[in-house]
Amino acid sequence: MEHKTQLLVKHAVGGRTFVDSIAEGLHFEVTLQEDGGWIIAAAVPHSDKIAEVLRLRHELNVFVFEKTASRGTKKTWYYVNEGKVAYEESSGKLILRAASKLEYYPSEYSYS
Incomplete structure (x- = not known):
């Protein structure tokens, strides 16, 4: 299996996808900051979707x-x-600044 990393930026209310690094062929990086937070930087052209990200900045879900x-x-x-x-x-x-994160492997959880 090929190693792939994907960034998704979605609207928390309704789930609309604003950024999908694989679908859009975008480069991104996640950098740990000295304060313990992270900066997620994605090279993406400005567009109406990015304007929506900025407008809805308090309502975003960011996943890698x-x-x-x-x-x-x-x-x-x-x-x-x-x-x-x-x-x-x-x-x-x-540029998205995150104060905390949650990591998990869905395959390690079972649902009954």
Whole structure:
């Protein structure tokens, strides 16, 4: 199985997808900050969808899915508290600041 990492930025109310790095062929990186938070930076052209992300910055779900051969898909849910979201025109990047995250492997949970 090929290793793939995917960034999804979705509206928490209704689930509309604003950014899908695989579907849109976007590069992104997640960087741990000295304060213990994370910065998720995605190279994405400004568009109406990005304007909606900025407008709805307090209502976002941000996920990174990592598909690996060893343990399946690891899902990380980043909490973008207080709407710390910006778009840098000069670099063409959407910047999301997360204070905390939750990581889990869905395959390790059973439902009855």
